[in-house]
Amino acid sequence: IRKVEHIVREEMNKTGALEVLLPAIHPSELWIESGRWESAGPELLRIKDRHDRSYCFGPTHEEVITDLVRREIRSYRDLPRTFYQIQTKFRDEVRPRFGLLRGREFIMKDAYSFDVSDEQADTSYQAMYNAYFNIFKRCGLKFRVVDADTGNIGGKTSQEFMVLAKSGEDKLIVCSECHYAANIEKAYARIQGDSAKVSSVEEMFEVHTPGVESIDEVSKFLKKVPEHLLKVLFYECDDKYICAVVLTGDREVNEVKLKRHLQVNDLKLASHEDLEKISGSFRGYCGPFGLVLGKDRLQKIVVDIRVQEGQVYVSGANKKDFHMDNVVPGRDFEIVDHVDIHDVRAGDLCRQCGKTLVEERGIEVGHIFKLGTKYSESMGAFYTDVNGKQYPVVMGCYGIGITRVAAAAIEQNHDDSGIVFPPPLAPFDVSLILVDLKNSDLKGKADEIYAMLLSNGIDVLYDDREVSPGGKFKDSDLLGIPLRVTVGKKSMLEGKVEVKVRSNKGSTLVDPSALLKWVNDNLTLKP
Ligand code: ATP
Ligand code: MG
Secondary structure, eight states: OHHHHHHHHHHHHHHTOEEOOOOSEEEHHHHHHHTHHHHTGGGSOEEEOTTOOEEEEOSOOHHHHHHHHHHHOOBGGGOSEEEEEEEEEEOOOSSOBTGGGBOSEEEEEEEEEEESSHHHHHHHHHHHHHHHHHHHHHTTOOEEEEEEOOGGGOOSEEEEEEEEOTTOSEEEEEESSSSOEEEGGGOOBOOOOOTTOOSSOOOOEEEEOTTOOSHHHHHHHHTOOGGGBEEEEEEEETTTEEEEEEEETTOOBOHHHHHHHHTOSOEEEOOHHHHHHHHSSOTTOOOSTTOOTTGGGEEEEEEETTSOTTOOEEEEOSSTTEEEEEEOBTTTBOOOEEEOOBOOOTTSBBTTTOOBEEEEEEEEEEEEEEEETHHHHHHTOEEEOTTSOEEEOEEEEEEEEHHHHHHHHHHHSEETTEEOOOGGGOSOSEEEEESOTTOHHHHHHHHHHHHHHHHTTOOEEEEOSSSOHHHHHHHHHHHTOSEEEEEOHHHHHTTOEEEEETTSSOEEEEOGGGHHHHHHHHHSOOO
């Protein structure tokens, strides 16, 4: 953690950002001003003091920093400014898991930029982007930058830094050809017109499909590909109203895209009772026609962009054991809200270059946002320009999960024997193993090497425990220490020490006088 912090702090300082330390506990008033006291939901850990005043434990600091800035920054002359801090955050996550990867308490570096205009804010954003790039490169991690959803933080656009790892929770959609890369939550693919369009289509007609409910079953029973089936899902939105979603049978709803489109915080599938009331039908047999807005809490109908006007589909008939063929969107039901809310997948085509998209997995270690004036307007952070006119400050915010970086480094770099730390993040550079504690010659040599390495700024873990050599080697591997130096009888007969790189198989012998050079050579990152 300290090694990650050190790299992060150096790169932040290089950009000219100023380090601050903000309070960890925030008065509710600030969060009410921004509107997030409500929208943050149960993830916000709320607490009360002895006078029954409400506070929260900071999960992120947009409100607190905006409060500071609105008091201290008045004029265009005070801008631009970027502040950062490294601090413990708390989020009452639904599913904290995988240790440091998703804790309820974790350490974050968060930064906030303040500018007079969108153009200037773009420059500040770019400076942070570059710093993040350098940070993860210096950490020795394989990573990718992807377009991302802005979530509850809000703002205009955002990008995530993803450490690539099979175990990653995030699904990424990446172009096999160009630079396009996005979190699946924000991924878009090229929509192709269907060549199998039928020119003149007869009226819809019912087909008897007893007990045939799922897309798979309907597809087999009627011999239609899932792309030519329509399904209708009903969502409960913020417990306020119900939205119907129409999409092709081969796709799933991307709930993050849908949330963003509907501007709601919470989505869940509607109850069976609601579904039956609205569609007059049973699950598995709902169709997109005959839905009436305003009836039984149904307030919105969203049609996914892959559902094509004029194309012919099969859908439920709003009647148990029946489906409807020759359903034509635009003719048999109206398309008002035609938006992209489906999950993009490998094999889809890149919107930018038309080549095939592939899937990767990643761990989100950093996230940078162009916030615009969301917080400055709601909380009143204004500056005065040359002519004395007032404008809201344009903001950006930038986070790195310090503790998550440490864990992600391990997820990406390990083998059957344990961790294989990238050298820049390893807690120790060298593990120094003294094989025989009772041999005073050997001990003297090992002590000498220990002192020599320390005095040259190398972090050494000196294993002088009374444990078998095998046990020491195992532990050194398990901890992922990049380099191993062994002082043992056999090699010392030749006046040498045995050295080994954690990520390589074999060991070699080195003259003690050449040891420092060997260590330094092997610690520098190979590109
Ligand atoms: P996630 O989608 O993984 O829940 P987030 O998008 O909510 O994360 P941000 O608000 O963007 O997270 O926070 C900035 C950074 O803080 C993230 O990029 C991540 O590295 C880190 N982070 C967020 N939540 C956690 C957590 N519960 N445990 C550890 N690190 C976290
Ligand atoms: Mg994020």
